[in-house]
Amino acid sequence: MNGRFGIHxxxxxxxxxxxxxxxxxxxxxxxxxxxxxxxELDALLRDYAGRxxxxxxxxxxxxxxxxxxVFLKREDLNxxxxxxxxxxxxQTLLAQRMGKTRVIAxxxxxxxxxxxxxxxxLLGLDCEVFMGCEDIERQALNVYRMELLGAQVHPVTSxxxxxxxxxxxxxxxxxxxxxxxxxxxxxxxxxHPFPTMVRDFQAVIGREARVQILEQAGRxxxxxxxxxxxxxxxxxxxxxFVDDPTVALIGCEAAGAGVETPRTAxxxxxxxxxxxxxxxxxxxxxxxxxxxxxxxxxxxxxxxGIGPEHAFLHDTGRATYVPVTDDAAVxxxxxLARTEGIIPAIESAHAVAYAREYVPALSPDESVIICLSxxxxxxxxxxxxxxxxxxxx
Amino acid sequence: xxxxxxxxxxxxxxxxxxxxxxxxxLEATRRYIGVLQRAGAALIEIGIPFSDPIAEGxxxxxxxxxxxxxxxxxxxxxxxxxxxxxxxxITVPLAFMTxxxxxxxxxxxxxxxxxxxxxxxxxxxxxxxxxxxxxLRGAATRAGVALISMVAPTSLARTRxxxxxxxxFIYLVSSLGVTGVRSxxxxxxxxxxxxxxxxxxxxxxxxxxxxxxxxxxxxxxQADGVIVGSAIVRLIAEHGEAADDAIAAFVGELxxxxx
Numbered sequence: 306m307n308g309r310f311g312i313h314x315x316x317x318x319x320x321x322x323x324x325x326x327x328x329x330x331x332x333x334x335x336x337x338x339x340x341x342x343x344x345e346l347d348a349l350l351r352d353y354a355g356r357x358x359x360x361x362x363x364x365x366x367x368x369x370x371x372x373x374x375v376f377l378k379r380e381d382l383n384x385x386x387x388x389x390x391x392x393x394x395x396q397t398l399l400a401q402r403m404g405k406t407r408v409i410a411x412x413x414x415x416x417x418x419x420x421x422x423x424x425x426x427l428l429g430l431d432c433e434v435f436m437g438c439e440d441i442e443r444q445a446l447n448v449y450r451m452e453l454l455g456a457q458v459h460p461v462t463s464x465x466x467x468x469x470x471x472x473x474x475x476x477x478x479x480x481x482x483x484x485x486x487x488x489x490x491x492x493x494x495x496x497h498p499f500p501t502m503v504r505d506f507q508a509v510i511g512r513e514a515r516v517q518i519l520e521q522a523g524r525x526x527x528x529x530x531x532x533x534x535x536x537x538x539x540x541x542x543x544x545x546f547v548d549d550p551t552v553a554l555i556g557c558e559a560a561g562a563g564v565e566t567p568r569t570a571x572x573x574x575x576x577x578x579x580x581x582x583x584x585x586x587x588x589x590x591x592x593x594x595x596x597x598x599x600x601x602x603x604x605x606x607x608x609x610g611i612g613p614e615h616a617f618l619h620d621t622g623r624a625t626y627v628p629v630t631d632d633a634a635v636x637x638x639x640x641l642a643r644t645e646g647i648i649p650a651i652e653s654a655h656a657v658a659y660a661r662e663y664v665p666a667l668s669p670d671e672s673v674i675i676c677l678s679x680x681x682x683x684x685x686x687x688x689x690x691x692x693x694x695x696x697x698x
Numbered sequence: 699x700x701x702x703x704x705x706x707x708x709x710x711x712x713x714x715x716x717x718x719x720x721x722x723x724l725e726a727t728r729r730y731i732g733v734l735q736r737a738g739a740a741l742i743e744i745g746i747p748f749s750d751p752i753a754e755g756x757x758x759x760x761x762x763x764x765x766x767x768x769x770x771x772x773x774x775x776x777x778x779x780x781x782x783x784x785x786x787x788i789t790v791p792l793a794f795m796t797x798x799x800x801x802x803x804x805x806x807x808x809x810x811x812x813x814x815x816x817x818x819x820x821x822x823x824x825x826x827x828x829x830x831x832x833x834l835r836g837a838a839t840r841a842g843v844a845l846i847s848m849v850a851p852t853s854l855a856r857t858r859x860x861x862x863x864x865x866x867f868i869y870l871v872s873s874l875g876v877t878g879v880r881s882x883x884x885x886x887x888x889x890x891x892x893x894x895x896x897x898x899x900x901x902x903x904x905x906x907x908x909x910x911x912x913x914x915x916x917x918x919x920q921a922d923g924v925i926v927g928s929a930i931v932r933l934i935a936e937h938g939e940a941a942d943d944a945i946a947a948f949v950g951e952l953x954x955x956x957x
Contacts, residue, residue, distance in 0.1 A: 319824050321874060323856065476752045
């Protein structure tokens with residue numbers, strides 16, 4: 306079976322793309338076995354992206370919550386400001402190795418689009434990014450950033466004009482022009498080999514964090530906590546801890562206005578098993594299997610599905626997925642800014658929000674790691690609007 | 699029933715028509731199925747609209763959105779097929795074309811059983827490639843509905859394997875990209891058809907991008923039939939509830955070009 310996680314995963318894509326994903330899986334396997342590829346990627350991660358990212362003991366946050374010691378995995382300090390660069394450097398190097406001269410990508414919040422445009426500039430690849438028109442409005446700064454990096458940004462007007470529609474359009478573009486083009490998928494989703502490959506590229510987060518926490522706290526954490534849209538920063542953090550049974554793996558989904566309302570993007574909480582975007586997994590959908598129009602304040606979590614490995618970790622009970630509302634995430638966004646002087650991405654703020662509920666019940670000799678998957682500069686204007694302040698530009 | 703009806707459709711070069719079910723209304727779809735049969739369609743594909751049709755171009759995307767907005771569901775289209783079989787004298791084979799999620803959601807055996815009882819002969823799922831056919835094939839076989847395999851210009855070495863296991867007919871995708879009218883089809887389909895013919899007698903129908911009598915004739919000369927979708931759906935977008943004459947004239951001309 307191709308890329309299965311329990312019953313999840315697979316390759317549910319148009320015939321036109323099958324050869325491309327088969328070639329990709331083979332090229333990825335060959336690259337993994339090639340020390341030259343790994344060395345080149347490691348060098349870029351170190352010298353260009355700024356890895357390893359810090360594991361920062363947040364003393365004031367710890368004191369404020371009054372429970373376990375809180376450590377922040379600072380993916381926000383990576384070049385381009387989020388964890389997305391880890392995956393993108395891996396995939397663009399691979400694309401180059403496969404002889405591809407052009408990359409395409411979907412983006413929600415713009416973080417993945419910016420990272421892809423950055424890596425494309427670095428490696429001399431043509432880059433086109435598909436972004437929902439709704440998100441283009443929410444993340445105007447990132448659109449300009451991508452253009453500055455030499456990428457062409459295509460607004461997607463179909464459907465709800467958000468991340469799901471951007472993925473649809475990028476897949477359509479890939480079927481139009483597949484020979485010279487690699488689709489840099491931004492999360493642990495899509496057809497095999499993407500969920501496995503993206504998880505492997507992101508697992509550097511968890512590998513570093515595991516070593517760092519053992520050094521700094523002297524023992525494994527009680528829990529690792531990350532936000533989940535498709536789920537790439539969470540999967541990257543979780544994966545090296547999967548075989549540590551004492552470490553709770555907690556994914557924070559975007560509940561939007563609340564899981565009891567239709568204005569939500571919490572897939573595990575409100576979705577059902579289905580097949581979409583190349584994979585079998587859980588999806589928000591209606592009673593006849595139409596994909597639901599989802600909502601979250603966070604453009605990066607505003608997605609109706611979840612990566613197949615997360616679906617599997619949910620099925621087995623190894624990981625827990627909790628819904629976090631817009632309100633809680635915005636509160637956490639402001640709380641972390643004031644407490645630690647760190648403005649997190651609104652996506653990452655979902656993880657901080659759940660930690661505020663979870664951490665106080667733990668004892669001070671325990672620790673938790675929160676993945677700060679990205680920085681919040683891009684969100685400042687939207688949060689101001691949410692609080693009723695209109696900002697210029 | 700299904701297999702025999704499909705075989706008969708390919709006695710001569712087959713003109714296959716696609717329309718999106720429920721666009722602009724179920725009543726219109728019912729009439730248009732009759733128009734298509736009378737105008738010479740040897741097989742009719744009815745699209746069950748899906749919210750996110752990733753293999754479709756803009757014409758069928760917007761048709762799907764119109765059909766969904768009009769309240770079209772898989773159940774209503776099953777009822778529609780039953781009605782046209784019972785009351786409208788529709789004898790040509792009928793295929794459902796949809797994406798996997800609505801079928802998965804209904805349950806494979808339940809959906810295919812209901813489809814067969816209604817009078818559906820074949821099922822085409824663009825996001826279910828050959829490698830994933832296994833999970834649906836058992837239910838299709840039990841129901842007696844042909845699960846159609848697609849072959850694309852990029853299928854290359856996989857073409858023969860797909861052909862060996864094909865049933866009903868093979869849907870040969872004429873060119874890269876999504877559905878939609880193309881001014882020119884540059885793929886040389888002859889070697890692909892030859893590779894298929896080396897493995898199977900199952901007929902080959904060519905689709906994607908065909909909209910003119912000349913294109914239809916050229917493709918049919920190398921295969922067993924042609925599939926025309928977006929060009930018909932575009933007429934429906936233009937004429938709405940009153941597309942009968944436009945469809946009859948257009949399909950009559952294209953079907954005539956194959957004789």
